[in-house]
Amino acid sequence: MLVFIGLGYSLRHLTREAIDWLGKADVIYIDTYTSLYEDSLENLRNLNPRAVFVMAKRRELEGEAIGRVVEEARHKTVAIAVPGDPFIATTHDALLSEAIKQGVEFRVIHGVSILNMAYSRVGLQSYRFGKMVTLVYPTHFKPLSTIETIYDNLSRGLHTLVLLDLRIEESLAMSIPEAVQILVELDYKGGLGEQLSIGLARLGWRDEKICAGRLIDLAGYSYPPPPHSLIVTSRLDPVEKEIFEYWRRQC
Amino acid sequence: MLVFIGLGYSLRHLTREAIDWLGKADVIYIDTYTSLYEDSLENLRNLNPRAVFVMAKRRELEGEAIGRVVEEARHKTVAIAVPGDPFIATTHDALLSEAIKQGVEFRVIHGVSILNMAYSRVGLQSYRFGKMVTLVYPTHFKPLSTIETIYDNLSRGLHTLVLLDLRIEESLAMSIPEAVQILVELDYKGGLGEQLSIGLARLGWRDEKICAGRLIDLAGYSYPPPPHSLIVTSRLDPVEKEIFEYWRRQC
CATH class of the missing domain: 3.30.950.10 (Tetrapyrrole methylase, C-terminal domain)
Structure with missing residues (x-):
């Protein structure tokens, strides 16, 4: 499953639902390139020390990477953690669209935007x-x-x-x-x-x-x-x- | 201080910041009349058993009540807890406006809307x-x-x-x-x-x-x-x- 998670702009903005899903994920991609975050995003590691944790640059979530991330989400819980609310910026629409095409389940967890x-x-x-x-x-x-x-x-x-x-x-x-x-x-x-x-x-x-x-x-x-x-x-x-x-x- | 707190639409949507402020408040008015909430709003009592807790109807937060609530916030931490985000609906603008007029400090804690x-x-x-x-x-x-x-x-x-x-x-x-x-x-x-x-x-x-x-x-x-x-x-x-x-x- 591909889980898009809105982080808000600081650790204070994390919702219970976001904390839950970050805790359950096998792989967590942190979008580090679309918005600035008040706290260090590194702190999010503490919410789930067993997950594979990727501080993602644009090339790791866009273009050629999209097919790979969606495929990974077929059998694992893959979180795309985004400052703010996941789709207010259109950055990750292509990931959502590919998940739909490939029949990979997805969820959206909202954050403050x-x-x-x-x-x-x-x-x-x-x-x-x-x-x-x-x-x-x-x-x-x-x-x-x-x-x-x-x-x-x-x-x-x-x-x-x-x-x-x-x-x-x-x-x-x-x-x-x-x-x-x-x-x-x-x-x-x-x-x-x-x-x-x-x-x-x-x-x-x-x-x-x-x-x-x-x-x-x-x-x-x-x-x-x-x-x-x-x-x-x-x-x-x-x-x-x-x-x-x-x-x-x-x- | 008057603290406007966005609750989102379910207990899952509570942010850490909202939980913090609900915990610190002396008086908590829950807006029960502008929007529907998925979980029972009564559950919020558990976040702060020592606070005065008011399941507020419209007449308790509007019209003549406004002056009284703002006055109460002069020396106490008074939370106005609202489903969604506090000012997306214009319902509580009059409370904010009165707080400004009376020089009573206020904060806004955002929620998912x-x-x-x-x-x-x-x-x-x-x-x-x-x-x-x-x-x-x-x-x-x-x-x-x-x-x-x-x-x-x-x-x-x-x-x-x-x-x-x-x-x-x-x-x-x-x-x-x-x-x-x-x-x-x-x-x-x-x-x-x-x-x-x-x-x-x-x-x-x-x-x-x-x-x-x-x-x-x-x-x-x-x-x-x-x-x-x-x-x-x-x-x-x-x-x-x-x-x-x-x-x-x-x-």
Whole structure:
């Protein structure tokens, strides 16, 4: 069986169910490349000292490795342990899809995710969010679809969760100030810098920092290191506005 | 301190952090009215036998009660324990807002939520979801905004998560077949019944059932009792399509 396990972002986020399945697994692949984790992932070994434990790089869970991992799961309990919730990022969809094709049983054990936290942590209403986006570094092309999505959400009165580029194997992690600069440069309609926004640094970590202000203001605060993300808000309702002002005062 | 704690939907979903804070609280209010829980919420008493434990109805956490609960949290650790993640439903925003106004310290401890699970459990891509909606019973008015949101999301190639009306204190919980009937009746443009959709019954529970098919087909399957929800999908990409067909075969 292939068991996809959401780890959340710290050992504190482990659910009883995740601990159970990690304990039962014969082989545990830890995804070390899609997201950052507050605690050392090495600690997870203690939950099951008899399991084969692989601190997996991308090449160990993607591409040619997929067939091998799925085959291994035919007769063993193979855990794919992922920071956050397993399929919020699309990284492991190919493994799931191959398991289905090969008729190998699978399970999904949910964890706390950034989506979850961003939608519920800061006092904005979850049903007022539109499509979310990831802002990538404009190395090969300008990420114009990101700005189009923000415009489109704003035109419907919806907030936008903007996840920021995280390429762990290249040691690249976009910060809020970098993101603000990229967004303001892409903003061909003008005025996006004035939009009320929230910067989320290390959300759910012990040293998380949440700052609110105009998008352009967010570039001026200091934050603990990434992972960072951003929310560009649309018109705020009275309760949202009140909580927004609270975060503004924290910075 | 006021500590909002997400419980997930079963005792298996409790995080270490949630267990910790439930153990430290002086008073624990269990929200029994916004969502259904797989296990008996009474079991939570075992995590902290010395705490004052309130199986709270709506009137104990809303309206006039808010000031009293926040005042109690000024000198005690008061936990508001909520199925799912604390603020995905907007039910407890007023408590948070009052705590901020009164200068009473607060924390949010995240749990697994329906949003999380629906976006990551069924193999659709989370960044392809538009605004989510709740479909309510058309008792006083036709919930036309729900259908408008689905149309709007479809026109942008986005999936819609449709949460279904749950009024626990009135013993009302909308089922997938009821929802399909209401949506098809509201569908003034026509053709919504043909849209590929996914029915989610008791997602994350031991007896969960996930069915895929045309919206109209979903009314014909049998499900365990609510909570239920629905996803109306837009155009599916190849990987989404493959996993969709897997769920179709489960029904």
